[in-house]
Amino acid sequence: MTEPVVRVTLLEQSLDDKVTAAVQVRRITMQPGVAGGPHQHNGPVFGVIEAGSIFFQVLGGPETVLHTGDVFYEPADVLIDRFDATFEGATFLGYFLSGPNEKPELTPVVRTPKP
Template sequence: MKNLVVIMMISLAFAGAVNAANLSPVKNTAGYVTLKDSIIRKRIFMAEFPARNVSSVDVREITFKPKQKTGRHLHPIPVMGYIVSGTVLFEAEGQSARVLHAGDAFYEPANTPIAHFDNQSDTEPLKFVAYYLLNGEKELIKMLPEKSGK
């Protein structure tokens, strides 16, 4: 039950503020949910993760300077996020690298090394919102040594 509540809270955070008077769905087609008064909820991302109790969600707005890189890292907890502005090279180890743009969402599974989370612009900052799904943990990120031979 806790997980369902947390997932609902995260979904609402991604979709924006909810007007309590407009919660009854009118139409549901192709990933869109239209509510009274033409409020539209479009799914932009869906991530499944192993069963986990979540006691709190730490939401952070993070800004990178042009060409700034995170460095190889992992999170001991699942992290979901949303690109507000800019372009990022995102690569979880073992997966293909992909470029994310404003409006795209991402998921970093717990304890999965992230090879790249790098601002791709030479001139523009990158801004994103990260949702850390916590169950009493205090550490949000652990930096890892760079792999040799790259």
């Protein structure tokens, strides 16, 4: 590296008109093979994988595998189909945005089997 400072944008995400009053940063560790299960959040969540890897899928989109250093975005009130630790487990930082007088919430989503 020849430059004294190098800046690389890893993720740029527009947000709706929701007012952000607070950000809560959490370090979360998932043991190998733990399935987070389908869920949604009441506010947007941004994150970065610190160690390990995660199977990640948003609202029926393509499934990806997030590795150390990868960033992710979970939109508010949108189904997260998968956020599951791989065989190596994972530790990540999650940045939970919330509005005035709100606390970040995760709501499990129960899928009904198709006939």
